[in-house]
Amino acid sequence: MDKTVNQKAWFLVLPVFLVVAFSAVLPLMTVVNYSMQDTFGNNQFFWNGVGWFKELLDPSTDLGGRFLASLGRNLFFSMVILAIEVPLGIVVALSMPRQGWTVAACLVILALPLLIPWNVVGTIWQIFGRPDIGLLGYVLNAIGIDYNYVSNEIDAWVTVIVMDVWHWTSLVALLCYAGLKSIPEAYYQAAQIDGASRWAVFKAIQLPKMNRVLLIAVLLRFMDSFMIYTEPFVVTGGGPGNSTTFVSIELVKIALGQFDLGKAAALSLVYNLIILIVCWIFYTVMTNAGVERKVQAESEPAAKPKSSAALKPATALKPKEGVA
């Protein structure tokens, strides 16, 4: 099923192109323009060349120090939440009920945190964690743990991470669940005949089938946690000190707080570039996976007469697990 070449297709794409160009290209040009200039108010601008960029990447200056510190915090945060949310999401997806009304109920409850406005997510955890009026803070303090996310850096970090796990693990779980649903029943039957252990079923059937969705999940979570702003801002305001100030929070502080347009614009461009690179890797890996799947799909019917598709995973399991 090859696509046909048709340049008229541009007419179909034109509306999208115009809408996105209006909201993306025009503002981006403004940012590039600002990033090369300095201003002392009164709408007077002075040419600054690549000065801001030099400062941004030099940790000894104020701007560079702040940027690199927040970048480091942000990377650490992304790694931690990926390490928690991905395995937890897989476990939750595997724990989904098989049929009946409970499936719909679980899906709805799982999706609920995803549809709460981000500042309300922050508000919920702000209230929940307060030692005086929040259940979590109250219980922790009652059992003798001195917990206060406003003044203690570690408590603030734990709160922000638990909040993100609460907010986004469902996304990973729902994606994995979609992947699991696509596995034909015959695979499991074949594994059962072979007496494969549960771990073997997970490793040889379920995990490979979840590969693609897991990739989407990891990259979406990486990107979104890399630009996180609202939730930690509402809960901790970036503090105590600067301990939970992530890149977006720093950027908004500089742009809308100090109105330092040149610095903010330079930071924006570097920030955007990092995201763009990660995005490009994401896109390449995704399209390659798509091509691989197509090749597989084409070779599968040819293999069918020899051994049915259902038996394939079973034979793969045999040497490792033996026969029951």
Added chain:
Amino acid sequence: MHSIPGRRLIMGLFLIFLLLPIYWLVNMSFKTNAEIVSTMTLWPHTPTLQHYKRIFTDESWYSGYINSLEYVVLNTIISISVALPAAYAFSRYRFLGDKHLFFWLLSNRMAPAAVYALPFFNLYSAIGLFDTPWAVALAHCIFNVPLAVWILEGFVSGVPREIDETAFLDGYSFPRFFIKILVPLIASGIGVAAFFCFMFSWVELLLARTLTSVHAKPIAAIMTRTVSAAGMDWGLLAAAGVLTIIPGALVIWFVRNYIASGFALGRV
């Protein structure tokens, strides 16, 4: 065979973890402020509707919900209607620069909103759309249009090409084929895409707050007003929060059967 030992326990614990903070918010919204501050109670001992009553009678409060819904609906309509033809084009044809264009769209979905906050402010002030629902609806297109194209492309690719060819042989013109045949075939995909546009526009605050001041202020921004000289009005804040959860919960209920495939962006 599919699932793991103790799955009921794991699922149960996880659902409790998800629901407990939400329960606490609902719980607080029915308490009086005196009860919230003075004692720790697991359920409201003197239940009250005063906070909800205030939101529904005070115009500066309920107008926030109307404003939010206004730009969310506008954005969903714009996103879906421009994304549909593009999704068809990406799915069926090869044309000059198609792959680059697709990547460029995708990269906008990933761009941090914080980068665009200030330029958007300048842009929409310059063309006189500042503080209208249109400004927010258009600004949210930057991440919703690429997402809609991406999801719909997956669903259009699921429609066999023979259907297009048969329709054209039967003398259908392109617009007629599109509306009469293609759209009904991918109706569930359109539902999923609309759900995602609604969701991401509804939860976003940074751009919505930057682009409005008085007339189109979203509810999420109005909620920050509960801080006053007399301290926090916790009950009112909680009630406003509960009311922002309800539209989302309703939307999920309608699309619950498509949620799983929708989250895989139509690609499983």
